[in-house]
Amino acid sequence: MSTIELRNVSRWYGNVVAINDISMSVGSGVTGLLGPNGAGKSTLLHMIAGFLPPSRGELTVAGQPPWRNAGLFRTVGLVPEHPSVYAFLTGAEFVRATARLHELPDPDAAARRAIGIVQMADTQDRKITTYSKGMRQRIKVAAALVHNPEVLLLDEPFNGMDPRQRLHMMDLLHSLGASGRTILFSSHILEEVERLSGTIQVMVAGRLAASGDFRAIRRLMTSRPHVFLVRTSDDRLLGATLIGRPAVTGVELTPRGLQVRTSDYGTFTRELAGLTRDANIRLRELLPADESLESVFAYLIAP
Amino acid sequence: MSGIINGTVAKITFRATMGRKRAFLFAITPLILLVVTALLKLANPERASWPADILGVFGFSVVLPLTALIVGTSVLGAEIDDGSIVHLLATPVRRSSVIITKFAVAVVLTMIFVAVPELLAGLIATGGVTRLAVGVFAGAIAGSVIYNAVFVLVSVLTTRAIAVGLLYLLVWEGLLGNLVSGASELSVGQYSLGVANSIARDPALNAHLSLGTVVVAGSVVTVAALALAIRRLGAFSLKGDAA
Numbered sequence: 043m044s045t046i047e048l049r050n051v052s053r054w055y056g057n058v059v060a061i062n063d064i065s066m067s068v069g070s071g072v073t074g075l076l077g078p079n080g081a082g083k084s085t086l087l088h089m090i091a092g093f094l095p096p097s098r099g100e101l102t103v104a105g106q107p108p109w110r111n112a113g114l115f116r117t118v119g120l121v122p123e124h125p126s127v128y129a130f131l132t133g134a135e136f137v138r139a140t141a142r143l144h145e146l147p148d149p150d151a152a153a154r155r156a157i158g159i160v161q162m163a164d165t166q167d168r169k170i171t172t173y174s175k176g177m178r179q180r181i182k183v184a185a186a187l188v189h190n191p192e193v194l195l196l197d198e199p200f201n202g203m204d205p206r207q208r209l210h211m212m213d214l215l216h217s218l219g220a221s222g223r224t225i226l227f228s229s230h231i232l233e234e235v236e237r238l239s240g241t242i243q244v245m246v247a248g249r250l251a252a253s254g255d256f257r258a259i260r261r262l263m264t265s266r267p268h269v270f271l272v273r274t275s276d277d278r279l280l281g282a283t284l285i286g287r288p289a290v291t292g293v294e295l296t297p298r299g300l301q302v303r304t305s306d307y308g309t310f311t312r313e314l315a316g317l318t319r320d321a322n323i324r325l326r327e328l329l330p331a332d333e334s335l336e337s338v339f340a341y342l343i344a345p
Numbered sequence: 346m347s348g349i350i351n352g353t354v355a356k357i358t359f360r361a362t363m364g365r366k367r368a369f370l371f372a373i374t375p376l377i378l379l380v381v382t383a384l385l386k387l388a389n390p391e392r393a394s395w396p397a398d399i400l401g402v403f404g405f406s407v408v409l410p411l412t413a414l415i416v417g418t419s420v421l422g423a424e425i426d427d428g429s430i431v432h433l434l435a436t437p438v439r440r441s442s443v444i445i446t447k448f449a450v451a452v453v454l455t456m457i458f459v460a461v462p463e464l465l466a467g468l469i470a471t472g473g474v475t476r477l478a479v480g481v482f483a484g485a486i487a488g489s490v491i492y493n494a495v496f497v498l499v500s501v502l503t504t505r506a507i508a509v510g511l512l513y514l515l516v517w518e519g520l521l522g523n524l525v526s527g528a529s530e531l532s533v534g535q536y537s538l539g540v541a542n543s544i545a546r547d548p549a550l551n552a553h554l555s556l557g558t559v560v561v562a563g564s565v566v567t568v569a570a571l572a573l574a575i576r577r578l579g580a581f582s583l584k585g586d587a588a
Contacts, residue, residue: 084583091435093583110579113437120435122583124428128357130364136432142353143436185432 045069045193045224046090051099053085060085062248063099068226072219074235074256075228077245083228084123086245087197090226091120103193116144119186123197123228125178127170133157133181134166140185156184159214175202180211187218194218196227200234212238267291268307269331272314273299275324283321287313301331351438354446362419362454370415371454374408375462382466396470397549400463400481405538405550409459409488410514416454417496418506420447426504431583440579444571448497455489477545484541491533491563494570501577529553536563 046068053061060082075083088094089101092108092115101107104117128136137156141149157166160180170178179199186194199215200208215238219225229235235242235256242259244252252259274280277300281293284302289310292303304310318325362368382399392398421444424430433443463485467478495513500506521528522535529535535552539559542552554562 088583093431093434093581095580095582112434112440112579115435115437118435120431122428122431122435124431126428127432128361128429130360131357139353139357140432140436143351143433143438145437182432186435 045104047102049100051096051101053097059248064250066243070222070224072215072225072239074239074242076235076242079230081245082248084197087195091195118193119191121182121186121196129171132167132169137184141188144189152188156188160184176207193224199227268304270302271299271329271331273327280323283317349442349445351442351446355450358420358447358450371458374411375458378408378462378466382469386469394549397547401550404463412459413455413492414510417451417493418500420451422500422506441575444575451493452489460485480541480545483544484537487540488537491536491567494567498570498574501574
C-alpha cells in the first residue's frame with residue numbers, strides 16, 4: 043500500500059514553476075528522491091510534510107492532506123535539511139523535548155530508544171553546539187524517530203557526513219525501511235541513492251524524469267549512448283579498427299585522444315582490450331567523457 | 346488557558362530567549378529607569394510632577410515599548426529567522442498552543458523586566474505604596490500583555506519584526522500620537538497609560554483615554570493580534586529550492 047500519493051501536483055512561486063505536474067506513489071521501504079540541486083526536491087518534501095500547499099493537484103500522506111494538518115506529525119517524522127537546531131540544548135534534552143511535544147506516554151524511554159537507534163548514547167549529554175554536522179544530522183534523525191513514525195521524510199540526510207557516518211546512516215535507513223516504514227529521502231548524489239534504495243524517483247527541473255526500480259533505471263542509463271576518451275600508442279589505427287565494430291557509432295580524433303561514441307556500453311568495454319591487443323596497440327588511458335550526473339539526467343529527460 | 350500553554354514549548358522558549366546575546370538588552374532600559382529615579386530622588390527636584398514624568402513618560406514611552414519589542418519579537422521571531430521553528434512545527438502541537446505559549450512567556454518576561462522595575466521605581470520616587478506606584482505597575486502589566494500580542498503577530502508576519510515594530514513605535518505612537526488626536530485611540534502606549542491613570546489619577550501621566558475605552562480596545566487588539574498570529578503560523582511555509 044502506498045502511503046504518499048501525489049496526483050498532478052504542481053507548485054509555483056509567481057512565474058517560477060518549482061514543481062511541474064508530478065504524480066507518484068511511495069510505499070513502504072526506502073525510496074530515494076534523486077535530482078540535481080535546484081530540481082525541486084526540497085519543495086516536494088516540504089509539500090509532503092505540510093510546510094507548503096500545492097498550487098494545483100492532490101497530495102495525501104497516510105490518506106490525509108498534509109497542509110494545515112499538524113496532527114499528521116503523529117504518523118510522519120521530518121528531518122529538515124536546515125542545520126539549525128536548538129543548539130543550547132544537549133542532544134538528549136532535544137530528543138526528550140521532542141518526545142514531550144509528541145505527548146508520548148514515556149518520553150524518557152522513547153528518547154533513549156531513539157538515541158540508541160542513531161548510536162548517540164555516548165555523546166547525548168553534550169550540547170548540540172559542540173556537535174559536528176554529522177552528529178547534528180543524527181540527533182535530528184533521533185528526534186524525528188522518537189514517536190516511531192510510519193513515514194520518515196529526510197531532506198539531504200547525508201550532507202556533511204563523513205564516509206563512516208554515511209554508511210551508518212544508510213544501514214539505519216535500510217533497517218527502518220525493512221521494518222515496514224515508508225522512508226523517503228532526497229539526494230543529489232547518485233551513489234547514495236544506488237546503495238540505499240531499490241526504488242527511486244528522479245527529479246529534474248521540477249519534473250519527474252524517471253520513476254521506479256533503481257536497477258531498471260540504471261540499465262536505461264547504462265544502455266544509453268556513452269562517450270569515452272581513449273588514449274593509446276596509435277589513436278588513428280584504433281579508430282579505424284573500432285569503426286568496424288557494431289557497438290561503436292562514431293570515432294573522432296582529438297588532440298586529447300580518440301573520442302569514441304558507443305551505443306552499447308557493455309559490449310564496447312568488453313571488446314576494447316582484445317581489439318587493442320590484436321592490433322598491437324598500447325592502451326594508455328580510458329576515460330568516460332560524460333559520466334557527470336547532469337549528463338545522465340539530461341539523457342533521462344530527453345524526449 | 347492552562348491546557349493551551351505547552352510546558353515544553355515554554356521551557357525551550359525561555360531558555361532560547363534568555364540565552365541569546367540580545368537578552369542583556371532586556372535589562373538595560375529598566376536599569377536606567379531605576380538609576381535615574383534614584384538619582385532624581387536624591388536630587389529632590391522642585392517640580393512636583395517628576396515621579397509621573399519619569400515613570401509615565403520615560404517608563405511608558407521608552408522602557409515598556411522597547412523591552413516588549415525586543416522580548417515579543419525574540420520569543421518566536423528569532424526561531425523563524427534561524428529556521429529552528431521547523432523542529433517545533435514538525436510535531437502535532439497545535440499552532441494556537443505555540444502562539445499562546447510564546448506570548449505568555451513574552452508577557453511574563455516583560456512583566457519581570459518592566460512592570461516590576463516600574464513598581465520599584467514608583468516606590469522609590471513616591472516613597473511608599475502610593476496610587477502612582479501601583480498605577481504604573483498595573484499599567485505596565487496591561488502594556489506587557491497588549492504590546493506582546495502585537496509584536497508576536499509582527500514577528501509571524503515579517504522577518505523584519507524589530508524594524509517594523511520600531512517604525513510603529515516611533516511614527517505612530519511617538520509622532521502621530523502627539524499630533525493627531527484620533528491616533529491615541531489606536532496606541533498601545535495610551536492603553537497602558539489609561540490603565541495606570543485609572544488608579545494613579547495623575548494628569549501628569551498624559552493619559553487621554555478612559556478605563557472603559559482602554560479595556561475594550563486593549564482586549565480587542567490583543568485577541569485579534571493573537572488570532573491572526575495563530576492563523577498565520579498555521580500557514581507557515583518553508584521555501585524550497587525553486588528551480
